[in-house]
Amino acid sequence: MTELVICLVLQGAKAITCGENVLHYGAGSYFVASVEVPVFGRISEASLQKPFLGVGFSFDARNIADLLIEMPDVHDPEFLCGLGVSPTDPQLEEAFLRMMRLLDRPNEISVMAPMIEREILFRLLRGPQGAKLRQIAQIDGRQSQVRRALAWIRENFTESFKVEDLARMTGMSASVFHRHFKAATTMTPIQYQKRFRLHEARRLLLETPGDAARVAFAVGYESASQFSREYGRLFGLPPARDASRLRAKPVAPVTSDASDDAVTSFGRAI
Template identity: 40%
Template structure:
């Protein structure tokens, strides 16, 4: 049995034990399993730095102007927290889309980088990319999922699996992207900190000039580097975070559209409604109704 087949069997076993509920948040912090038939509408989420392995099926994910397509035997790697839209395009009841999401540990990534004899040199490529999987990375994922059968072994053995994943990624063809964002030069770390500020203070008015100064860059250089990293401008980034949080409030907080608009930083409910519809395809109230009672929703 090859490594991908072994991983698929392990994922199938996990879902069989949990009633095919998806997403499946496992006993390993940051290890998430996904199972789905083809989706009618894109899902909008805030992506954390992670290795997203397609075990079966196909999917696309977009970050601003960047659109990535990946399928069985491939993975998407996200190296900085940013909002994106995803949609399963290949998967059905007989052969559902299956994915293993492994969130990356920054501390272990830094430790591995510092111990490498020839660490990769940081470069300026986009913060998300697709790679073809090899047996080594798939084997790491299979071991991680396999540990779910031995909960007592997880705190002892999983850090070693994460360490190998970090090494394989840093030593691979895209290692420069991860090294720049996780353990790069001070300027790069401050750029990532600016992204975190936009994430945490999405409901406030933030001036690009202030973010640029905090990152030690001119406004022009900051704007250029931010867009190269995330495929969107700082204001587009903040807008997506605002709208995603408003959607969460509409669903879980029982808020009106107007209250959600003000809660996430909009001064104009009509502008909020226009931008919400542009992003999610429906006005806020109708979208919340659709999501609260989706017809024929797949597991």
């Protein structure tokens, strides 16, 4: 699941698949997500000599809203995709560099990190992906209304629903809601629920190995055979075989040091 996040690539390249769309981004570009959608992420360029390196942090819509008060109004496109990639610029890179240098000065993080984060958000708002950030900062913005529907689907993913009910929840007509939802997520509401169910099923199979049929019913499917077909179509293998393959993968050791707490103070490495 994506979250409200920006990722700046320093070396190598990555591909993000959302629905039928694929976004490619590498060194000299950044990725922005302004909606919570299930995606596949794949490192597309890396080597032992030049491993993939990126840095990112989650942002708060309230901080963006505070900035918008001091910035001029901008007329944005009506229908926006919630994921985007753009080339970076020297000012944005320099702000990220100053943020990362705080890892070596943890006693400065509490004062300096909020100021640098404000600068990063300011530069993003003025960049080609600024419309996405402006939309989520507006309570009555279409992106915020779509995110409200997304949250409901995730919290009630085992339940059936009517698109008209979701539209009513967001204050839009069914046709307008459907267009904004599809633009933001690249999926219809039903496709989003199905994709979320399958990702949740995969998580359950990995955490508590067991009967695939039991997992199918737990995530809202009424037919185990239909679940197995759709799972295999999405992940490439039937549920049990896919889970066994993933559990057999070696896990790289994780190292930590005193700066770990500092990282979580202003963001997280990706």
